[in-house]
Amino acid sequence: MKKVLLTICLATIILFTVGCEKKEAEKAIAQQEQEQPKAPIQQTVQAFGVVKTKQIKGIMVDLPASIEKVHVQEGQRVGKDDVLITLSLKEIEDQIKEKEYSLEIAELELQKLLEEICDKSNENIDDEPEIIEAKYSLRKTQIEYEKLERDLKNKETMLRKGGISQNEFDDSKVILEQKQKEIEYERIKVEDAKNKRRISNNKDALDIKIREKNIALQKSQLQTLKDKIAESGIKGNKIVCALSNGVIEKINNAAGDRLNAEKQIMSILDLDTLIVQANVAEDFIKDIKVGSKAIINPLANSDKEYEGKISRISNIAVQDNGETVVPVEITITEVDDFLLP
Known part of the structure; x- marks a missing residue:
């Protein structure tokens, strides 16, 4: 971390004569009145500090994958969408x-x-x-939709x-x-009623339920794999930088x-969040406040x-x-x- 000298301007201001004896001060003041106008200056406190960033972006990816190539080095400046890592995603793609x-x-x-069950007992x-009741409800909703659709066309003309x-x-x-959503719901109800009747009329109901559960599980597992890629923040097979102004702090992996999943691939310092951390002597802390001006010299x-x-x-x-x-x-x-952590 880069060290700096910090000069903090205090809230109070003093004259050049501060620190002199009373007589000497009076003499100095008289001399200043003759030679030049009074010039108040700000009292200051000096301290050493270090430049740091408030935000550090850790790159972690929870995927069954390996690193194909590392495109950056420690200390390198990076920006938005710069390619950091190329991954081999063959394992998860397979x-x-x-x-x-x-x-x-x-x-x-x-x-x-389901087709076999229908042929056997659901002719x-x-x-x-x-x-019949579900289909009637569907048709009723469709008729209501058609009427609303005609009304909307008429209102469109009236609007113009x-x-x-x-x-x-x-x-x-x-x-x-x-x-329209109600129609889709009624259609689902019709199909649901049919499926329930098929199941109730057939001894293979348990087999159907098991297969449906298995399909739901496989769909969930498939979606989880796809979500892992989407949520990892990678583009294609590239890990890219999300920061507009960063510098590579540490790289923990190689090609x-x-x-x-529990280890950072690398960490990036966010240079847009640079700060200086310093220690001020307790005797002077009462004289400074949040908002006080500070001068920083590397x-x-x-x-x-x-x-x-x-x-x-x-x-x-x-x-x-x-x-x-x-x-x-x-x-x-x-x-x-020039000013870096």
């Missing part, structure tokens, strides 16, 4: 293909079983009372002519869309390594100067090399490429 194939077979087997299933408001037209459109180049403000003052004092100090945090107003 798992997805295998699961898709197994799911397709399971669905075909269930379909075949007249549409004549069952619950099926200024006969109704946009809100009234929008409300009618929402009602029509809701009725050929298998990913570990020890590596004392000619450079950055402005900042006190953004946090700890409520707890600590011991540092035998001295009682209070940790403070400084937000940097403007940062260039």
